[in-house]
Structure formats: C-alpha cells, structure tokens
Amino acid sequence: MGRRFLWVDAMTNQSVRAVFWENRQVMLIDQRLLPGTFVVNGYATVAAVAEAIQTMVVRGAPAIGAAGAYAMVLAAHSSPAHDTAGLLADLRRAKVLLDDARPTAVNLSWATARMLDAAEQGAAPSVALLQGLLLDEADAIAEEDVATNRRMGLYGAALIADGANLLHHCNTGALATVDFGTALGVVYACAEQGKRVHVWVDEPRPRLQGARLTAWELLRAGIPMHLIADNSAGHLMRTGQVDAVLFGADRVAANGDVANKIGTYKLAVVACENRIPVYAVVPTSTVDLALADGDQIPIEERSSEEVTHIDGVAIAPDGVPVYNPAFDVTPHRYLTAIVTEEGVCYPPFAVSLRRAKAAAEVRIGEQRRQRRDAPGGGGVAQ
Numbered sequence: 129m130g131r132r133f134l135w136v137d138a139m140t141n142q143s144v145r146a147v148f149w150e151n152r153q154v155m156l157i158d159q160r161l162l163p164g165t166f167v168v169n170g171y172a173t174v175a176a177v178a179e180a181i182q183t184m185v186v187r188g189a190p191a192i193g194a195a196g197a198y199a200m201v202l203a204a205h206s207s208p209a210h211d212t213a214g215l216l217a218d219l220r221r222a223k224v225l226l227d228d229a230r231p232t233a234v235n236l237s238w239a240t241a242r243m244l245d246a247a248e249q250g251a252a253p254s255v256a257l258l259q260g261l262l263l264d265e266a267d268a269i270a271e272e273d274v275a276t277n278r279r280m281g282l283y284g285a286a287l288i289a290d291g292a293n294l295l296h297h298c299n300t301g302a303l304a305t306v307d308f309g310t311a312l313g314v315v316y317a318c319a320e321q322g323k324r325v326h327v328w329v330d331e332p333r334p335r336l337q338g339a340r341l342t343a344w345e346l347l348r349a350g351i352p353m354h355l356i357a358d359n360s361a362g363h364l365m366r367t368g369q370v371d372a373v374l375f376g377a378d379r380v381a382a383n384g385d386v387a388n389k390i391g392t393y394k395l396a397v398v399a400c401e402n403r404i405p406v407y408a409v410v411p412t413s414t415v416d417l418a419l420a421d422g423d424q425i426p427i428e429e430r431s432s433e434e435v436t437h438i439d440g441v442a443i444a445p446d447g448v449p450v451y452n453p454a455f456d457v458t459p460h461r462y463l464t465a466i467v468t469e470e471g472v473c474y475p476p477f478a479v480s481l482r483r484a485k486a487a488a489e490v491r492i493g494e495q496r497r498q499r500r501d502a503p504g505g506g507g508v509a510q
C-alpha cells in the first residue's frame with residue numbers, strides 16, 4: 129500500500145492517527161497546538177468530544193465524522209439503560225449534541241446517523257452486544273475513511289501531470305481525516321508514484337490551517353512546497369504558476385455546489401478566469417443529496433476572536449465588529465471535476481454524484497453484512 133502518513137508519538141514511539149480509539153476513550157491529536165507541540169489526548173465523554181470538535185482540537189470533515197462515530201460508542205458505554213430501547217434513546221440524544229458541534233461538515237451527522245442506523249438495524253439482544261456492535265461500526269467508519277482516501281488519491285493523481293504546480297486550500301491531509309487525506313491525499317499519491325509535484329500552500333485566514341498544518345505535513349513528507357499569503361493566489365494564477373487548484377469539502381449539495389473553507393470560492397473563480405482546472409476531492413460521505421443546491425448548506429459562523437487575535441495577540445482594535453463565516457459555497461460551474469472514492473465525477477454533477485453515492489451505499493451495506501456474518505462479528509466492546 130506504499131508509505132503511510134502517520135505521526136509518531138514521542139512518548140510511546142508508536143504511530144498514531146488523527147483520531148483513534150484506545151482504553152475506552154476517543155484519542156485526538158490536539159491540532160490547535162501544531163506545529164509547535166504534538167500532543168494526543170483522550171476524551172472519555174460525549175460532551176468532551178463535542179467540545180473538542182467545536183473548539184477544533186479535531187477538525188476536517190472526515191476526522192470530525194470519525195470522532196463523532198467513536199463518541200457514539202462512548203454514549204453507549206455511559207448509558208445507564210438496562211435494555212436496548214433505553215440505549216437507543218440515549219444514542220439519539222448523543223447524536224443531537226454531537227451534530228450541533230459543527231453544522232457545515234455533514235460527515236459528522238452522516239457518521240452519527242450511520243452509528244444510530246447500525247444500532248437500530250443490528251437487533252442486538254443485549255446492551256453489551258449493542259456496545260460491541262457500535263465499536264465495530266465506528267472502527268469500520270475509520271478504516272473505510274483511510275481506504276477511501278487511498279482510492280481518491282489514485283483517481284486524483286491520474287489527473288495531475290508530472291511537474292505540476294498545485295494550489296491547495298486549507299488542510300485536507302492526514303490531520304483532516306483519519307489518515308492520508310483528501311485533496312492532500314492526491315498530492316501524497318502523486319509523490320508515491322514518483323511524480324514531481326510542487327504545492328503552493330495558502331494560509332488561510334483566520335485559523336491558518338494551511339500555514340500551521342498543511343505546511344507541517346508536507347515538510348514531514350518531503351514534498352516540495354511554498355507557503356503563500358492568501359492574497360498571493362490570484363497573482364500566481366494570472367502569471368501561469370498554477371496548473372491545478374485542489375481542495376476538499378465539508379458538504380456537497382446534490383447539484384455539485386461545494387461548501388469548503390472560506391476563500392475557496394475566490395480561488396475557484398480566479399482559476400476559471402485563468403482556465404486552470406479546479407478539483408474538489410470529496411468522499412461520498414461529504415455528499416448531501418438531501419440538499420438541492422449550495423444555498424441550502426448551513427454556513428457555520430465562528431467567534432470574532434478568531435479574526436481579531438492570533439495566538440492570543442490582538443491584531444485589531446478592541447470592540448471592532450466582526451463577521452466570521454467559516455465556509456463559503458463554490459457554485460458547481462466553477463468545478464472541473466469532483467474526485468470521489470467511486471471515481472471522478474464530471475458534469476452534470478446531479479447525475480454523476482448520485483451514481484457515486486449509490487455505489488458507496490451498496491458497498492457499505494455489503495461490508496456491514498460481511499462483518500456481521502464473520503465469526504465473532506458484533507462482539508462485546510473493549
């Protein structure tokens with residue numbers, strides 16, 4: 129399978145993922161402290177995981193989804209219910225709390241819905257068996273995320289020429305997912321194939337995920353890059369220094385409109401003006417067929433302090449009014465293609481995305497059946 133982009137924990141000398149389960153806790157790399165400090169913390173309650181998601185200890189749509197799935201296992205463990213009906217009621221309450229933590233990234237409510245569905249469909253005869261079944265499902269979500277990213281990496285890399293200069297937005301790498309990454313996974317796949325790619329890494333304001341996290345990942349992976357101020361992107365595109373623009377997404381509407389980190393729209397428009405291909409790299413878990421277009425995607429607004437302060441230092445006058453939307457919507461007409469784990473979707477996206485989503489649902493259903501039919505399937509949770 130090639131090189132894996134896992135982090136080595138200095139304390140244990142073990143490789144870790146952005147999200148994993150250990151000793152009945154959800155383990156998360158604290159991404160707020162990077163690049164300066166690498167810390168992995170355990171979270172033992174649903175409320176603690178919801179807060180970690182809200183405060184961006186863990187961020188990136190697929191990573192948030194996996195954290196939410198494991199938090200549903202915590203909900204099952206902490207439930208005082210003596211029967212499965214009571215446990216299901218507690219799971220429904222946990223889902224509401226978790227889904228509220230970050231509203232735009234649909235992977236969160238997708239994962240908690242999938243956990244609830246597994247619990248309801250599993251027909252486990254006891255609370256202990258239902259807990260085991262839920263841990264199996266959360267593990268499956270985490271493992272599938274890695275496999276999905278690998279597949280998207282291969283599909284995406286086929287679109288990128290040797291020697292390409294890529295402009296990448298936000299952080300979509302191993303930190304934003306369980307492992308490997310979405311758009312950055314395409315970059316890693318190119319590197320694994322021996323393609324010499326160079327990445328323009330934008331910051332982006334206000335949380336600086338590119339500067340703090342993507343730059344850190346790419347330096348560790350030894351992939352050629354330059355960090356640029358957000359305002360440099362248009363100049364680079366107009367002067368022929370960008371061959372493709374790559375980003376992930378937090379939610380994609382049925383027509384292909386993409387909600388992603390604030391600033392994505394501006395990049396896509398300038399790329400189209402300069403006839404540069406624009407690729408969104410998106411697992412089907414991010415595609416929300418219930419929403420007809422991007423205007424229906426809820427856009428998360430975050431605190432004014434994210435704009436007025438950097439690392440606790442004020443960069444704006446005290447009391448200044450601030451508007452801080454965390455995401456924007458790029459209309460589908462600006463996208464060349466949407467890369468999914470089921471293949472590359474081209475316009476009309478309303479058709480190609482529906483096909484990809486249907487193929488993924490068949491695959492997930494089949495894998496769940498296989499897990500359940502396997503010897504020891506749906507055992508007692510650890």
Ligand code: MRU
Pocket residue numbers: 187188189190233297298299300301304305309310311337375376377378388389390454
């Ligand atoms: O606010 P964040 O850091 O969670 O935003 C992350 C992004 O916008 C990513 O581009 C998106 O989640 C897709 S990456 C896997």
